[in-house]
Amino acid sequence: MKKKLKKPILHILSDLAKIPNTSFYEKEISDYIFKNLKDFVDKIYYDEFGNLIAHKKGTKNNVPSFAFVSHMDHPGFEVVGNDNDKLELKTLGGVSKYAGQKNNKLLIINSDNERIPITVSYKPKITNKIQDAREKEGWLANDVIFSNINHDQNIINHQVIFDLEDFFIDEKNNLIHMRSADDLAGCSSILQALKNISDQNIDGDVFGIFTRAEEVGLLGAIALAESGVIPIETNIISVETSSIIPGVNLGGGVIIRTGDRISTFDDSAEKYLINAANKLVNNNEFKYQRKLMGAGGCEASAFKAFGYKVTGLAYPLGNWHNRGDKKVEEEYISIFDLNTGLSLIEEVAKLSGMEFPSFTEKMKSNFINSSEIKRLKNKW
Template structure:
């Protein structure tokens, strides 16, 4: 690993460790948002906040007409919201899709007060699933909670402040062990950290097109921030969108085998013209670092923000860090999510190299198809003439 890559690693790990301290429950992303905005400004990037709280960091290119690149990640993670309290009993609504153990009696959580104090609470159960029983059985069989209402007990003397208040699983903020990063909310604070580390590295390097970091809100509640950013043109329509996700491990997208170039998600297949940037960047890295690992796969466990932007006419592609214990669904209950440290660092390096290509419009992997195969054409033609 060269000095530049070592600097990217140091920054990426520091940013992710810092982000892990914050509450990241959907609609409660102020902590990550403030941190990302302040650090981006310190790096010399232009920072704006849209009306919905999405954070946009911009590194300006030399050609205002060149197509820029926007790396997109969400700041939120599934969690709870306290909506009612009677003495020691609290009622919570889940925000985002959570595993079945999130509503299981005995699961421990932390309620975040207005002053920022973390108050321990213990889940006592969940509301029976609404709707059709087969649908609930299917969700349970897949390990998902089939309801959005959970009950818990808390110290009756604890002052929470005005409701609602966010709550999170009682899990480690950030730990590195055995080559794995384990944390409460890798999805998608890892994407945010990789993007900002890449932007910091290229902040003072010349690029033809603009390079953007878009950090969105409430993705787990239905791609809300991304849909609003795309609908209202937060970045120009000729911008290439790169979703930077942390997504469930799948065959062909394995932990430890490198960052995944994502060709699609559960809802959408992506654009090869946009993917060409990632492919070209990976080839450049491999030319200098032959053992650099990268995978390529359509990851259909969930939908990502590329789908939101594609719905509004943008060219999109994506990357993903293969993720274990997706949405804290562990083998033994609610557990920290985990990703490979090497995959994470490799992803930050890939984003950095991709950012340098902004405005260059590299040829797609299909460009060779436009070259007429004259010699082979003549052989086919002459062969038929002899019959």
């Protein structure tokens, strides 16, 4: 059932959903974000790697600042060979094993942004135990698959996306279904939050960062972190989707992410999320969850590797990377979760410039001199 898009963030997300966004082919996404954000921030620019950086300047110097980070790409394929109408498709990112199944429907995006339907003709046989194990976990293990095409264009170096619906809303269950919720949900949240706080005086700097090629190894985030363009004292907050795991509920609110598959994050950065969330919990329209989301990695780990203090937010994600029930399907997230994430990003931004004790600092001050600990010095 179709649902009218009542909130601005849903308009943004539905617009982004219409844009193909395989890794390395993010330009149209970044153009949309740039166009819709340039009048609401003090500065917006591309770094040398094509990452998009928006900057709302704070009113004070040397105070806590935040960078909210999401990625613009989604897994898919790229045409790397075209021989007598036989196409060789390179896998970009982790995709469902059913994406390589014979007759699976795909779409080539040509130079005129037209969508050309193709179907998978075959994939090479699995030849080793590593590939076999990956397929048993539900992932396509092949680096390339093949398709046939009857078309008069010499199609090469074009992106290929899944032939799925771009965007629709399940009104009964309050869910958004889309081809690439990961991570256009994060992009839409950061874009809308920066627009919403644009006319507010905030003490510390706030950045919105939209990275490239995350799905093929966090490449854009690694390049940006290594460059040092973002000041090292900035608190990095990844805004992602993450596969639903035990202990996480779809519709239970945005997740404060304590870590990912690669690393655990920093309580010195997470304290701002916790303080902001606790300010919002009295609102009946706000809930949050807290969990180490270990199914995949995210940009926070890329920045952590280069010395930044990091934390994360995540939206519980169904059909992660389009891995549906024995077929390729749209991903889905909760509208409630999306709205709580937007509220939390805005609330955290308002805390820029403010200092809070970390959890470890609280533990020291609350317990080290307690009378109960002093009892331990007594004899048995």
